[in-house]
Amino acid sequence: MGFFFGFGKARRDFFVKGEERGRQIVEPELVTTRRSTRRIQIGHIPIGGDAPISVQSMTTVDTRDVMATVNQLRQLKAAGCDIARIAVPDLAAAEALETIMQRAPLPVVADIHFNYKFALMAAEAGISGLRFNPGNIGSAWKVRELVASAKDHQIPIRIGVNAGSVEKRLLKNHEGEPTPEMLVESAMHHVHILEDENFHDIKISVKSSQVPTMVAAYRLLADRVDYPLHLGVTEAGTPRLGGLRSALGIGLLIAEGIGDTLRVSLTADPVEEVAAGIAILKDLGLRQGGLSLVSCPTCGRCTVDMISATERIEKKLGGIQGDVRVAVMGCEVNGPGEAKAADVGIAYGHGVALLVKQGKIVKRLKPEEAEDALVAEVHEMANS
Numbered sequence: 001m002g003f004f005f006g007f008g009k010a011r012r013d014f015f016v017k018g019e020e021r022g023r024q025i026v027e028p029e030l031v032t033t034r035r036s037t038r039r040i041q042i043g044h045i046p047i048g049g050d051a052p053i054s055v056q057s058m059t060t061v062d063t064r065d066v067m068a069t070v071n072q073l074r075q076l077k078a079a080g081c082d083i084a085r086i087a088v089p090d091l092a093a094a095e096a097l098e099t100i101m102q103r104a105p106l107p108v109v110a111d112i113h114f115n116y117k118f119a120l121m122a123a124e125a126g127i128s129g130l131r132f133n134p135g136n137i138g139s140a141w142k143v144r145e146l147v148a149s150a151k152d153h154q155i156p157i158r159i160g161v162n163a164g165s166v167e168k169r170l171l172k173n174h175e176g177e178p179t180p181e182m183l184v185e186s187a188m189h190h191v192h193i194l195e196d197e198n199f200h201d202i203k204i205s206v207k208s209s210q211v212p213t214m215v216a217a218y219r220l221l222a223d224r225v226d227y228p229l230h231l232g233v234t235e236a237g238t239p240r241l242g243g244l245r246s247a248l249g250i251g252l253l254i255a256e257g258i259g260d261t262l263r264v265s266l267t268a269d270p271v272e273e274v275a276a277g278i279a280i281l282k283d284l285g286l287r288q289g290g291l292s293l294v295s296c297p298t299c300g301r302c303t304v305d306m307i308s309a310t311e312r313i314e315k316k317l318g319g320i321q322g323d324v325r326v327a328v329m330g331c332e333v334n335g336p337g338e339a340k341a342a343d344v345g346i347a348y349g350h351g352v353a354l355l356v357k358q359g360k361i362v363k364r365l366k367p368e369e370a371e372d373a374l375v376a377e378v379h380e381m382a383n384s
């Protein structure tokens with residue numbers, strides 16, 4: 001593989017020989033020189049330093065509805081989410097936090113925009129982290145009180161700047177989207193407020209819906225601070241487009257060694273955000289476990305409806321926890337060979353489907369039997 005990213009500093013030496021994965025496949029891995037960052041802790045999840053890059057998401061239900069919130073937190077946890085954020089837009093939501101935190105199955109970050117009292121309530125309720133921008137809460141005494149509470153409860157604060165939250169003074173005489181420099185200046189304004197209170201338990205995000213802006217902003221920020229960075233393309237869109245934009249922006253940065261935690265923001269069930277985040281990390285070789293499904297694009301040799309078949313197989317295999325690579329291929333000529341990198345695969349042919357395990361054909365099946373046979377094999381492998 002001979003590409004490299006034509007930017008960044010001394011971050012180009014990240015293709016190294018992959019390690020033996022216990023069988024004949026040796027593959028190159030995208031290994032980065034991780035940017036050195038401070039370590040913080042959101043609940044039991046470490047962020048920064050040499051901690052694994054964590055995957056975050058955000059609940060979409062009404063936080064005042066405790067049962068709905070806890071149920072969604074459970075779904076996120078089951079999907080592999082490391083940290084979930086919940087919005088705290090009003091007093092009733094802040095009051096619900098205590099019960100939510102008693103039942104939350106994973107660390108939770110409270111997202112608070114202006115009302116510092118909600119942040120104080122969240123800290124008392126046992127929240128694992130706060131997301132608010134100290135420059136938005138007004139008086140210095142309020143900031144001091146909040147910082148004191150965060151210190152007492154050992155709660156990190158995420159400063160989250162995005163294109164919509166940049167201060168008017170920075171946008172003066174500027175039209176259109178804020179520039180990367182403006183996003184970073186805004187973030188640094190909030191950082192300095194916390195640092196002036198001797199608070200350093202910080203992580204930062206500078207998100208934009210524009211991938212080039214977001215990438216440039218994180219690069220600038222990475223040169224200014226050693227706090228861990230939370231990556232994301234904000235308002236990324238639907239699973240298809242938003243997933244692509246996020247993979248591009250987040251993937252570029254991680255390949256350069258920038259980023260300690262991430263969220264793929266999608267207009268979708270947040271479980272899909274988690275799946276997309278995990279997929280990005282898995283494809284970068286930074287996360288193990290779970291299903292890795294590849295399928296051929298099909299061509300004139302294919303005799304089955306591969307698109308529907310692959311979608312059904314992916315659905316049936318949702319939630320697999322074991323580390324299994326699965327291939328779905330459209331013909332018996334090239335399929336078995338192209339499926340060699342997988343643990344198990346199916347190659348459809350004329351009136352036949354070949355079950356392939358670790359590069360070898362182990363069964364000839366009727367095409368209509370293939371999906372169930374493949375799913376059974378994957379479950380067996382995942383549980384072995």
Ligand code: SF4
Nearest residue numbers: 296298299330331334
């Ligand atoms: Fe075409 Fe077969 Fe390759 Fe699929 S595996 S793209 S059907 S040649």
